[in-house]
Amino acid sequence: MIKLYGAPPTRALRVIWLLNELGLEYEMLPVDIMQGENRQPGLLALNPAAKVPVLVDGDVVLTESAAIQLYLADKHREAGFIPDTVEDRARMYRWLFFLVTEIEQPLWRIARHGFIYPEEKRLPRDADLARQECMEMVAVLERHMVGREFMVGDRVSVADFNAAHTLDWANGAGMLGDAPRLRAYLEAMYARPAAPPTIAEVLARESQPIAR
Incomplete structure (x- = not known):
């Protein structure tokens, strides 16, 4: 298994x-x-x-x-989560790598300087810069989604499953306020029957007291 x-x-x-x-x-x-x-x-x-x-x-x-x-x-x-044509596969890789490098990385920097690093190693200024960089890249993705249901082509692909989780992370960090298309996309993706819980749902569940 x-x-x-x-x-x-x-x-x-x-x-x-x-x-x-x-x-x-x-x-x-x-x-x-x-x-x-x-x-x-x-x-x-x-x-x-x-x-x-x-x-x-x-x-x-x-x-x-x-x-x-x-x-x-x-x-x-x-x-069918891998596009059939080499052109659409290339587009899928493009957005997958964009998500990992341009949106996930600043989110990770914010988390590191917010609660992961020991307090003496945290750099609030770097967290501020990361937030600005992330917002700029979210705007790029928001424009990309004009008239689109999925990241690439006319059906769901690996890029969408990565995007939904990454944007859920961004949404929890308050990054999607000016991105109505991405918020709608996120809602649609998490409405899929096989979708996992959102990050917020997991954190809320973990914070519940254990009944004795």
């Missing part, structure tokens, strides 16, 4: 979404990063970068959530 190391609300959500859409069985192996479980020898043997998610599918060990998404969609081409 496929094994997935990691747990919501991390970028393991992107992989969970693909697994759900494909109807694949998998074993979730939670990794608590805040407790340092990502630096245990067992996980470091799978990913020396000490990050999640990590997918183990037989002899295949993969890290990087976008790469895992592409692997799953490529392995199960019958689902």
Whole structure:
């Protein structure tokens, strides 16, 4: 059975979404990063970068959530999440890489300087710059979605599953106030039956007191 190391609300959500859409069985192996479980020898043997998610599918060990998404969609081409033409595949890669480099990275910088780094290492000015950069790139994506239902072509692709999670993250950080098309797109994507919980839903669930 496929094994997935990691747990919501991390970028393991992107992989969970693909697994759900494909109807694949998998074993979730939670990794608590805040407790340092990502630096245990067992996980470091799978990913020396000490990050999640990590997918183990037989002899295949993969890290990087976008790469895992592409692997799953490529392995199960019958689902149609990889565009048929080389031109549309190129467009899918373009927006997938855009999301990872131009929107996810500033969001990650904001998180690092907001609560991940020890207080003495946090740089509020860098977080402010990251917010500005992210807003500019969100505006680019908002313009791209004029007249579109999906990131590429006329059907859902890997780029959409990555985009929905990344934009959910951006929405939680207050980045989509001037992006009505992206908000509508996000709502439509999370209305899919196989969609995972949003980041906000996971955090709200984790904050609930345990009944005794």
